[in-house]
Amino acid sequence: MYEIVEGFLTAIHLIVTFDPDVYEVAFRSIYITLSATLIASIISIPIALFLAFRTFPGKRTIINLVHTLYALPTVLIGLVVFLMLSRQGPFGFLGLLFTPGAMIIGQTILVIPIIIGLTYSALVAMDPVIKDTIISLGANYFQFMASILKEIRFVVYATVAMAFGRAISEVGAAIMIGGNIRGYTRVLTTSIALETSMGNIEFSMALGIILLFIALVVNFVMTSIRREAD
Amino acid sequence: MVNKKILLAALLVVAAVFMCGCTSDGGTDTPTATTVAPTETSPVASPEFLKIATTTSLDNTGLLADLKDRFEKDHDVTLQIIAAGTGKALEYGERGDVDVLMVHDRAREDLFMDNGYGINRRVFAYNYFMIVGPESDPAGIAGMAPEEAFVTLIEQAQTNPDVVVVSRGDSSGTHAKEQAIWASAGYNYTSDISGSGDWYVEGGQGMGATLLMANELQAYTVSDSGTFLAYKGDIDLVPVVDEGDILLNIYGAMMINPEKYPYVNSEMAKEWINFLVTPEIQQVIAEFGVEEYGQPLFFPSLGNYEILGVTQEEAESPIP
Numbered sequence: 392m393y394e395i396v397e398g399f400l401t402a403i404h405l406i407v408t409f410d411p412d413v414y415e416v417a418f419r420s421i422y423i424t425l426s427a428t429l430i431a432s433i434i435s436i437p438i439a440l441f442l443a444f445r446t447f448p449g450k451r452t453i454i455n456l457v458h459t460l461y462a463l464p465t466v467l468i469g470l471v472v473f474l475m476l477s478r479q480g481p482f483g484f485l486g487l488l489f490t491p492g493a494m495i496i497g498q499t500i501l502v503i504p505i506i507i508g509l510t511y512s513a514l515v516a517m518d519p520v521i522k523d524t525i526i527s528l529g530a531n532y533f534q535f536m537a538s539i540l541k542e543i544r545f546v547v548y549a550t551v552a553m554a555f556g557r558a559i560s561e562v563g564a565a566i567m568i569g570g571n572i573r574g575y576t577r578v579l580t581t582s583i584a585l586e587t588s589m590g591n592i593e594f595s596m597a598l599g600i601i602l603l604f605i606a607l608v609v610n611f612v613m614t615s616i617r618r619e620a621d
Numbered sequence: 622m623v624n625k626k627i628l629l630a631a632l633l634v635v636a637a638v639f640m641c642g643c644t645s646d647g648g649t650d651t652p653t654a655t656t657v658a659p660t661e662t663s664p665v666a667s668p669e670f671l672k673i674a675t676t677t678s679l680d681n682t683g684l685l686a687d688l689k690d691r692f693e694k695d696h697d698v699t700l701q702i703i704a705a706g707t708g709k710a711l712e713y714g715e716r717g718d719v720d721v722l723m724v725h726d727r728a729r730e731d732l733f734m735d736n737g738y739g740i741n742r743r744v745f746a747y748n749y750f751m752i753v754g755p756e757s758d759p760a761g762i763a764g765m766a767p768e769e770a771f772v773t774l775i776e777q778a779q780t781n782p783d784v785v786v787v788s789r790g791d792s793s794g795t796h797a798k799e800q801a802i803w804a805s806a807g808y809n810y811t812s813d814i815s816g817s818g819d820w821y822v823e824g825g826q827g828m829g830a831t832l833l834m835a836n837e838l839q840a841y842t843v844s845d846s847g848t849f850l851a852y853k854g855d856i857d858l859v860p861v862v863d864e865g866d867i868l869l870n871i872y873g874a875m876m877i878n879p880e881k882y883p884y885v886n887s888e889m890a891k892e893w894i895n896f897l898v899t900p901e902i903q904q905v906i907a908e909f910g911v912e913e914y915g916q917p918l919f920f921p922s923l924g925n926y927e928i929l930g931v932t933q934e935e936a937e938s939p940i941p
Contacts, residue, residue, distance in 0.1 A: 478717040478882065486884070488718050489672060489703060570703040573686075588830035589681055590855035 398596025405597045406604075417601050420578040423491055424559040427498035432551055435503050439510035440536055454511065460504035465497075469567030472497045476568070489570040494578070497564040502554035509553070513546035514539065545617055552613045556606050579605075671889045672701045674713040675723040676794050677827035679872065680704035682851040682918050684746075684909050685723075691905070692896055698889050706827060708792030714738055717882035720890045723874045725794035725845075730873055741940045742875035744931050745897040746906050746919040750798050750870050751863035753832070753849055754841035758861055759783040762841075767865040768806035774841060775808070778820035785840035789831050790815075790823030794870075799843045802867055832856055845870050847918035850910065871929055872919070876940075895939040898922070 405413045442450065474480050476488040476496075487493045517539070525538045540547065562580035569576030571585060579602045586595040679685045680702060689700045705713065707724040714722045715738050722739065724730060733739045752762070752770055760777040762770040778784040789796040800810045808814055814821060822840065824831045828848040835842040836856035849860065874897055876890035896902055903921035910918035922929060926936035 478884075483717075489701065570701070570705075572701045572703060575699075575701055588827055588833070590829065590833060590852060 394592050395596070398593045399600070401593035402597030402600040405594075406601065413597060413601065415574070416577055416579055416582050416598065417605070419491070419576075420559055420580070420602075421605065423494050423578060424498055424555055427495045427558050428502060428551060428555045430495070431499045431502045431506055431554060434499075435506035436510055436540070436547065439507045439514060440539070442507070442511050443514035454508075457504050457508045457511070461508060463501060463504060464563070465501060465561040466563035466567065468497050468500050469564035472500065472564065472568050488568065489572060489576060491569070491576055494565055494569045494576060497568045498558040498561070501561060501564065502558050505554045505557060506550055509550040510543070510547060513543045513550075517542060545620070548613050548616060552609050555609055559605060560602065669697070669699060670701055671698050671721065671886050671893060672703065672719040673721045673723060673893070674703045674705055674710035674719040676707045676710065676725050676872070677704045677829065678725070678795070678845045678848045679723055681827060681829040682847045682910065684847070684906070684919060687909060688897070688902065688905070691902070692893060696889070696892060700893075704827070706789075706791050707794035707797065714877050717877060717885065719877065720886045721874060721876055721893055723872065725870055725872045726797045727871060727873070729797065730875070734875065737881055738878055739875040740878045741891065741894060742873050742935065743894050743898050743940065744871055744873050744922045744926075744929055744936045745894075745903075746872040746922055747925070747929055748846045748870050748919050749863060750795065750843055750868040751846055751849060751860040752841055753835070753844050753858045754861045755839045756857065756859050760841070763861045765862055767802050767862055767867050770862045771802055771806040771808075775814070775820075778818070782820075783839075785820055785822060785838050787822045787824050787831055787835040787838060787840045787842040789828070789843075790825045791827075793828075795828060795843055795845060798867075798870065802843070805867060832858070847910070850914045850916065850918050853914070869929070871922075871931070891940050898937060898939060 442454065472493065473488065475482050476485065476493050477483055478486075478488070487496070521542055522539070525535055530538060560580060562584055565571075565576075565578055566581045566584065569578070569581065571577050571581040577585075579598050583595045583598045583602075586592075586598065673685075675685060681704070685702055685704075689702065692698075693700060703710075703713065703719065707726045707729070710719075710722050710724050711726075711729055711733055713719045714733065715736075722733075730739065730742060734742060752767065754760075754762075759781060760770075760774050762773050765773065774784060774786055778786070788799060803810045803814050815823065822834070822838065824834050826834065828844060829852055831842055832844055832849065832852045833856065834840075836858050839858075841861070842858075846860075846863070849858075874894045876887055876894060877885045879885050879887040900923060903923040906919050907917055907921045910916070922936040924937075926933045929936060
């Protein structure tokens with residue numbers, strides 16, 4: 392109990408005094424995860440649109456696969472990306488292993504299924520009348536897609552926020568791909584794992600609280616965008 | 622109207638975070654460029670980074686952070702330290718993913734070098750392994766020789782549920798040493814020890830985490846003396862067995878063979894290893910932790926090659 396209270400107080404102290412070590416790690420976490428979420432969104436949303444409005448053989452299987460991959464174990468991503476990016480792997484020549492870039496790749500893979508799946512579900516659940524109305528107004532292909540996305544934009548925001556949360560809180564892949572190098576690939580989660588193993592419980596608690604705080608801010612931004620729109 | 626606002630807000634957030642990301646670590650943009658370059662354009666890897674895979678004990682104790690600062694002061698390089706345990710470090714080395722290894726398992730190091738992956742090994746520090754455990758010593762092994770202690774541990778554990786052993790279980794150097802003691806005590810590790818019951822906990826974590834786990838379980842474990850001293854303040858385990866030739870723990874550094882992997886930063890790797898065996902740094906190693914823990918965590922290799930059973934060249938001479 393003492394450790395938890397002490398950890399909480401230390402956390403507050405580190406945060407209000409702008410401890411450079413804590414903030415550096417926190418900003419790196421945000422930077423890596425935001426990059427990954429952006430890249431994953433750019434890849435996933437067109438795929439979700441394609442899946443929702445086209446019919447082709449094997450579509451059902453792909454949807455099932457995407458849903459299964461929601462539960463993609465992060466350590467498996469870590470292992471596969473490690474093998475791909477290692478000097479002995481097919482992309483070893485890039486020299487990306489143990490860099491923030493490699494971590495962005497890992498997190499991107501992690502959240503792509505989530506963004507595809509949830510966006511797809513929203514598109515399918517949409518009232519068909521809206522679809523017909525947009526078409527009847529004479530929209531071309533891109534106008535149609537843009538209008539559809541506008542209709543489900545709040546689901547997309549929520550999906551992206553959820554993907555962000557999943558990516559920033561994962562530790563398995565980050566430690567395998569990034570190597571937890573201080574000042575370079577050390578992020579909030581890997582830092583917590585390390586500091587705890589080194590017995591620095593208070594520092595770990597502080598980092599954990601910051602992680603939670605970031606999630607809170609993301610959620611707050613999403614809610615306020617929505618409220619403003621309403 | 623609303624849309625524009627949303628777009629503006631989103632853009633601002635993205636811009637702000639990207640700026641934060643860039644300022645918080647200037648390395649984010651450069652590494653991709655610098656690490657890509659050496660593969661095609663030049664045989665010499667980028668001088669800005671030196672990737673070191675190391676046993677967790679050197680990192681958990683803080684020694685490596687201290688040496689890193691000293692080295693970076695005089696050299697235009699950023700050391701990237703990946704603390705992974707000897708087994709994983711050797712794996713990284715074999716794949717050519719790092720430039721230098723700092724490990725402590727002579728047998729596997731020899732194999733690594735025989736297979737042509739590592740060259741120019743230098744021994745730079747040593748200390749001793751110890752069996753640590755609860756002060757009450759439920760198995761009654763205090764003062765025994767390591768092998769005798771292990772035999773007693775496994776025998777006591779069959780009847781006394783208070784006798785628990787936590788193993789690193791991660792093919793680290795410490796784990797290798799533990800297996801060597803079991804072998805020396807007459808057991809087959811794979812069939813007699815590993816997975817043989819609740820008394821034997823295979824933690825699968827670094828040295829520090831394993832000590833904390835053993836402390837929670839009030840169990841016995843094998844630790845290097847350096848990490849134990851560094852963690853002593855956080856745990857109430859005590860050294861129970863700390864004498865025996867088999868407990869010698871030798872730390873070696875070697876570079877990855879550039880003939881095998883031409884892109885490794887062998888120039889800086891050589892500088893780093895030679896830096897470790899300089900008399901000044903040997904002195905730093907000898908004094909590291911004395912102020913904080915009351916005794917040194919590591920002993921220097923300089924002048925001690927006979928204790929270590931290595932050639933004088935390996936313990937003291939810089940790589941030519």
